[in-house]
Amino acid sequence: QKEVEQNSGPLSVPEGAIASLNCTYSDRVSQSFFWYRQYSGKSPELIMSIYSNGDKEDGRFTAQLNKASQYVSLLIRDSQPSDSATYLCAVNGGGFQKLVFGTGTRLLVSP
Amino acid sequence: ETGVTQSPTHLIKTRGQQVTLRCSSQSGHNTVSWYQQALGQGPQFIFQYYREEENGRGNFPPRFSGLQFPNYSSELNVNALELDDSALYLCASSRAGGGETDTQYFGPGTRLTVL
Numbered sequence: 589q590k591e592v593e594q595n596s597g598p599l600s601v602p603e604g605a606i607a608s609l610n611c612t613y614s615d616r617v618s619q620s621f622f623w624y625r626q627y628s629g630k631s632p633e634l635i636m637s638i639y640s641n642g643d644k645e646d647g648r649f650t651a652q653l654n655k656a657s658q659y660v661s662l663l664i665r666d667s668q669p670s671d672s673a674t675y676l677c678a679v680n681g682g683g684f685q686k687l688v689f690g691t692g693t694r695l696l697v698s699p
Numbered sequence: 700e701t702g703v704t705q706s707p708t709h710l711i712k713t714r715g716q717q718v719t720l721r722c723s724s725q726s727g728h729n730t731v732s733w734y735q736q737a738l739g740q741g742p743q744f745i746f747q748y749y750r751e752e753e754n755g756r757g758n759f760p761p762r763f764s765g766l767q768f769p770n771y772s773s774e775l776n777v778n779a780l781e782l783d784d785s786a787l788y789l790c791a792s793s794r795a796g797g798g799e800t801d802t803q804y805f806g807p808g809t810r811l812t813v814l
Contacts, residue, residue, distance in 0.1 A: 685730060
């Protein structure tokens with residue numbers, strides 16, 4: 589079983605819709621959770637971090653964490669074509685700051 | 700822009716050669732982590748440096764080694780290059796301290812091609 593699992597997609601949504609990206613993780617001691625956006629040929633860019641159960645909102649982005657279900661998600665409201673990218677879920681649970689990434693979900697937002 | 704810089708941007712080497720990649724961390728950060736990202740995959744943790752010492756290592760062979768300098772910049776060295784080492788190498792900086800200070804910010808990466 590992979591440590592961090594994501595659906596590779598592509599997830600296709602029309603402009604203005606809500607995009608929902610999901611991630612599950614296997615290590616129950618994980619404490620920090622991150623969403624990174626990666627455009628083709630570029631490096632990952634931090635979108636959201638979340639540490640406690642519940643929702644965390646930042647602009648059009650909402651991260652949701654459920655530690656009991658070992659599940660973290662990212663909602664993108666009013667999706668724009670510029671949101672088209674690969675979204676990487678990362679989990680940090682080690683004694684040191686090692687991030688474990690999923691393979692990423694490719695999001696396509698059509699005009 | 701994260702303030703993390705990496706050099707070079709691109710590099711082409713042949714199998715068996717050695718390579719050194721460089722990273723300067725963001726101001727105020729004292730920890731540098733290195734990741735390898737193969738095409739279509741998520742980044743894989745190579746190792747982390749804190750206070751000039753290796754502070755954790757992923758599943759990479761000893762021919763992957765590193766250094767951290769007093770100014771917190773870092774180098775990644777790879778000896779005896781193999782074709783499978785072709786990847787995007789990412790450096791991430793952070794500030795050790797736990798809790799919400801462990802966020803890692805990535806540099807632009809170095810694209811290594813091994814022929």
